[in-house]
Amino acid sequence: MNESDIRLTPIKNGTVLDHLPVGTALKILEILQLSKPEKAVTIAINTESKKMGRKDLVFLEGKELKKSEIEKIGLLARGATMNLIKASEVKSKIAIELPEKAIGIIKCMNPKCISPIEGLETKFFILQKPLRAKCFYCEKTMGEKEIANAIK
Amino acid sequence: MEFSLTDIISICDFSKKDIDIVLEKAAEFEKMPVEKKAGILNGKIVASLFFEPSTRTRLSFETAIQNLGGKVIGFADPAASSTSKGETLSDSIKIISGYADIIVMRHFIEGSARRASEVSKKPIINAGDGANQHPTQTLLDLYTIKKEFGKISGLKIGLLGDLKYGRTVHSLMYALAHYPNTEVFCISPESLRMQQEIIQDNSEKLKIFETRDLQEFLPELDLLYATRIQKERFADEFEYEQIKNVFILDKKILEKTKKSFRIMHPLPRVNEIKPELDSTSAALYFEQAKNGLPVRKAILSILKDVEK
Numbered sequence: 001m002n003e004s005d006i007r008l009t010p011i012k013n014g015t016v017l018d019h020l021p022v023g024t025a026l027k028i029l030e031i032l033q034l035s036k037p038e039k040a041v042t043i044a045i046n047t048e049s050k051k052m053g054r055k056d057l058v059f060l061e062g063k064e065l066k067k068s069e070i071e072k073i074g075l076l077a078r079g080a081t082m083n084l085i086k087a088s089e090v091k092s093k094i095a096i097e098l099p100e101k102a103i104g105i106i107k108c109m110n111p112k113c114i115s116p117i118e119g120l121e122t123k124f125f126i127l128q129k130p131l132r133a134k135c136f137y138c139e140k141t142m143g144e145k146e147i148a149n150a151i152k
Numbered sequence: 153m154e155f156s157l158t159d160i161i162s163i164c165d166f167s168k169k170d171i172d173i174v175l176e177k178a179a180e181f182e183k184m185p186v187e188k189k190a191g192i193l194n195g196k197i198v199a200s201l202f203f204e205p206s207t208r209t210r211l212s213f214e215t216a217i218q219n220l221g222g223k224v225i226g227f228a229d230p231a232a233s234s235t236s237k238g239e240t241l242s243d244s245i246k247i248i249s250g251y252a253d254i255i256v257m258r259h260f261i262e263g264s265a266r267r268a269s270e271v272s273k274k275p276i277i278n279a280g281d282g283a284n285q286h287p288t289q290t291l292l293d294l295y296t297i298k299k300e301f302g303k304i305s306g307l308k309i310g311l312l313g314d315l316k317y318g319r320t321v322h323s324l325m326y327a328l329a330h331y332p333n334t335e336v337f338c339i340s341p342e343s344l345r346m347q348q349e350i351i352q353d354n355s356e357k358l359k360i361f362e363t364r365d366l367q368e369f370l371p372e373l374d375l376l377y378a379t380r381i382q383k384e385r386f387a388d389e390f391e392y393e394q395i396k397n398v399f400i401l402d403k404k405i406l407e408k409t410k411k412s413f414r415i416m417h418p419l420p421r422v423n424e425i426k427p428e429l430d431s432t433s434a435a436l437y438f439e440q441a442k443n444g445l446p447v448r449k450a451i452l453s454i455l456k457d458v459e460k
Contacts, residue, residue: 112282114263118240132349137263139162139284141349 011040015065016083017058017073017096022046024077025056031072031151032065039063071099072151075106075126075133099126106133106142106150113138158460159269159276160451162285163323168330171294177450178295178443186219192453193222199252200226201244202279203235203259208419208441209279209288213256216448225252242271249274254455275455283319289418290323292447293377296440300414301374305331308372312339313379313399313424315346320418321379325350329357337369338362341395344385366399370408375436376401378417378424402426406434416440 017028025043034041039062049055064084065073073080078098084091102124108115115122115137123136132141133150142150155173157165181189198217202210210228217224227233235244241264248255249272257268258279265278265285280286297304309328311321315338325346328334336358338346351360363369370376378401386392400423401415417425417437429435 110262112260112262114241114261114267117261118242118267120242120267135263137266138282139164140262 010088011042011059011061011085012088014039014059014061014063014085016085017060017077018055018081018083019049019052020056020058020077020080021052022054022056024080025058027076027148028058028073031076032060032063032069034060068105070096071102072105074099075102075147075151078131098128098131102126102133105152106147107152108135108138108140109142109146109150110135110138110140113140155454158455158458159265159272159278160287160455161265161269161276161278163287163290163327164285166287166327166330171291171327171330173454174291174447174450175295175298177454178291178446179299181446181449181453189219189449190221192449193217193220193456196222196253196456197251198222198224198452199248199255199257200224200228201233201248201255201257201259202226202228203230203233203241203257203264204280205229206258206280208444209258209286212441212444213277213279213448216445216452217256219445220449220452222253222452226256242267245276246271248272254452273460275458275460277451277455283317285323286319287323288444288448288451289320290327291451292440292444293320293324293416293418294327295447296416296436296443297375299443300436300439301412304328304334306333307331307374308335308337308369310337310339310366310369310373310376311346311379312366312376312401314344314381314385315340315379316344317382317385318379321346321377322350324377325354325358329354332357333359335359335361337373339366339369339399340364341381341391341398343391343395344381366405367408370405371410373409373413375414375416378415378421380420380422380424396423400424400426401429403428403432406432409434 025045042059044057046054074096080096082096083093104121106124108122113135124133126133131144133147134141156170200214214224245268254275256277256279260282262282262284265276265281269276278285278287301307315321342364383392413434414436415434419441
């Protein structure tokens with residue numbers, strides 16, 4: 001059986017995250033807190049992709065993502081596609097962009113920063129090329145790997 | 153000209169125009185008669201909150217406030233504040249902003265001044281927030297350069313010493329990026345090189361060179377901004393011992409430099425600049441410290457009527 005012959009069970013209502021960079025699917029389940037989901041969650045890791053060569057996929061039955069969740073995914077997997085499925089039909093398809101700001105979705109890893117010390121809502125500016133997150137308070141920046149670990 | 157900021161938190165918030173306004177105002181203060189200055193903060197109360205010890209910055213701010221006719225409240229010892237009772241900085245600032253017209257603060261927590269600016273209805277001036285920002289130092293550095301050379305753009309400026317952790321050189325680099333054709337020479341031991349991120353952020357606007365050898369660019373430099381190499385930054389004491397003497401500036405270096413060459417240093421110095429240089433025309437560091445006064449007066453006068 002070819003890899004392309006493998007078919008994932010389609011969902012009836014929910015969200016499909018497509019074109020995820022390889023290695024991000026499990027992290028996405030972690031940040032969506034879906035280690036013990038109530039409904040079906042299907043993932044594919046390192047599968048073939050015409051557009052990307054290899055990719056990850058996540059199928060979330062019965063789940064629509066909140067704005068903050070989409071922003072978190074944007075930090076991990078910019079350029080991914082989010083398909084909203086209703087009654088087995090694709091209702092909308094959007095490209096997930098990198099957010100310009102990240103409010104309350106990543107924590108500052110600088111232990112000397114006021115935001116963890118006083119328990120403030122975190123604020124970050126997202127800078128590109130290379131991807132970095134700059135803390136509004138202490139102005140320290142985190143690179144791509146640090147951002148992935150800092151997502152709340 | 154309109155000044156765009158309501159608080160002085162980070163040099164990164166400043167536009168070129170904002171910097172120009174401060175530098176022009178500082179120059180005005182140097183020429184202004186004492187009696188005219190004395191009325192500028194008349195009736196104003198400035199809180200001077202030093203949650204961390206400081207001599208130069210605190211005295212320079214408090215002198216500036218008094219020269220402008222303002223009154224100072226505050227503390228120089230955090231043990232005297234409610235922080236020692238466990239009060240958050242946010243609460244302290246909210247309360248003090250009800251008493252004072254402007255708040256000058258230094259705090260060891262990074263981002264503390266930014267947080268203060270969020271909760272205070274009165275302007276906040278950051279006099280240092282841990283290893284993060286000390287914007288009035290950068291402004292007085294720029295003022296000193298402009299006053300000495302008549303310009304900033306196009307100068308060849310060496311940054312020497314601890315470029316990895318040195319707060320002053322990081323901020324200066326971002327500020328210099330407002331001045332086209334300026335060349336910056338980063339001179340440091342390998343382990344204390346300027347952070348690549350900072351070089352990258354400014355490489356389109358500045359010509360940046362890196363070297364481990366102070367002698368390499370010395371004859372070209374207009375200015376050398378020296379910083380202290382701190383022993384505690386080295387994991388290996390042997391490495392510190394090897395490096396510490398490489399960057400000591402003495403009279404000999406003047407044999408290789410231009411006549412107009414100058415040395416700056418944010419002070420305090422330990423052994424980076426030998427006292428034998430103090431009496432030479434190259435020594436600009438004491439003048440630099442003195443320039444803190446007109447620059448801080450300029451900032452206080454600009455912020456005195458700010459509505460947030």
